[in-house]
Amino acid sequence: MTEEHLGQEHPPLLPGWLPPEIDQTKPHPARMYDYMLGGKNHFEVDRAAAEVVLKAAPTARAMVRENRAFLGRAVRHLAEAGITQFLDIGTGLPGAGNTGEVARAVRPEARVAYVDYDPIVAVHSRALLSGDESRTTVVLADVREPKSILDHPDVRALLDFDQPVAVLMVALLHFVAVEEDVPGIVATFRDALAPGSALVISHGTDGGQPEVSAAARKGWDRATSQLVVRDRAEITALFGDFALVSPGVVQLPQWRPDGPVRADWETIWLDGGVAIKG
Numbered sequence: 316m317t318e319e320h321l322g323q324e325h326p327p328l329l330p331g332w333l334p335p336e337i338d339q340t341k342p343h344p345a346r347m348y349d350y351m352l353g354g355k356n357h358f359e360v361d362r363a364a365a366e367v368v369l370k371a372a373p374t375a376r377a378m379v380r381e382n383r384a385f386l387g388r389a390v391r392h393l394a395e396a397g398i399t400q401f402l403d404i405g406t407g408l409p410g411a412g413n414t415g416e417v418a419r420a421v422r423p424e425a426r427v428a429y430v431d432y433d434p435i436v437a438v439h440s441r442a443l444l445s446g447d448e449s450r451t452t453v454v455l456a457d458v459r460e461p462k463s464i465l466d467h468p469d470v471r472a473l474l475d476f477d478q479p480v481a482v483l484m485v486a487l488l489h490f491v492a493v494e495e496d497v498p499g500i501v502a503t504f505r506d507a508l509a510p511g512s513a514l515v516i517s518h519g520t521d522g523g524q525p526e527v528s529a530a531a532r533k534g535w536d537r538a539t540s541q542l543v544v545r546d547r548a549e550i551t552a553l554f555g556d557f558a559l560v561s562p563g564v565v566q567l568p569q570w571r572p573d574g575p576v577r578a579d580w581e582t583i584w585l586d587g588g589v590a591i592k593g
């Protein structure tokens with residue numbers, strides 16, 4: 316998939332119809348991300364907030380594209396390694412290069428449980444994925460309550476936790492505040508997995524430019540969740556005793572690139588990696 320294809324094929328909502336749970340008064344991270352990715356599912360409040368980010372950090376668009384490309388490479392790597400079960404938490408609005416599409420290009424039987432706390436994601440994902448219930452489920456749940464995901468009957472009906480499962484937390488955990496105990500949340504997921512399972516994480520950093528980062532993060536000040544950066548040591552610690560796949564936790568363009576690494580990779584302020592449970 317080329318960069319131009321990323322973010323396309325987002326189906327717009329039916330004109331004039333919005334489910335009552337869709338809030339247009341506050342920016343939502345999923346819709347801001349969709350706007351920056353070039354999708355069609357966002358409102359004025361989301362665009363205005365995203366423009367605050369883009370004004371402070373003009374490479375933010377490149378960051379979201381690199382993030383999405385990392386997700387694709389990580390899923391493809393794991394599918395090629397034999398994983399057929401995926402728990403994609405913080406799914407975002409469905410677009411080209413989603414987890415199921417990438418995994419099934421390698422393993423047509425791959426099963427994916429999509430989880431997000433934003434009702435708009437559930438509405439879109441269910442509409443798009445209906446008819447594929449044997450391989451897909453969409454669950455509205457919050458990663459800050461890990462048991463609500465791990466014990467969810469729809470997740471349990473689709474995924475067998477006695478077999479390897481890849482848990483994806485891609486561009487998710489920077490929306491979880493320090494006081495919410497991110498290390499404890501991720502540990503709960505790690506502990507629930509069988510040997511051979513995988514953890515995929517990408518996470519925002521300050522790129523070594525805390526002032527620019529703080530200005531960009533103001534874009535999420537009034538959003539449903541704020542953006543918190545963490546450093547590489549904190550992000551690496553989230554993998555616990557899982558074995559990191561080479562090259563470890565790195566800035567995303569450097570994670571097993573398909574071609575030459577972009578010259579300006581240092582402007583992509585997201586670290587990430589993939590690790591396997593022994």
Ligand SMILES: C[S@@+](CC[C@H](N)C(=O)[O-])C[C@H]1O[C@@H](n2cnc3c(N)ncnc32)[C@H](O)[C@@H]1O
Binds near residue numbers: 345432456459491
């Ligand atoms: C930046 S998007 C990332 C989408 C996708 N993972 C990707 O990397 O392309 C972050 C997603 O995380 C979701 N999210 C944020 N906080 C969450 C929480 N506490 N529980 C579940 N989902 C959450 C948002 O609704 C949004 O869809």
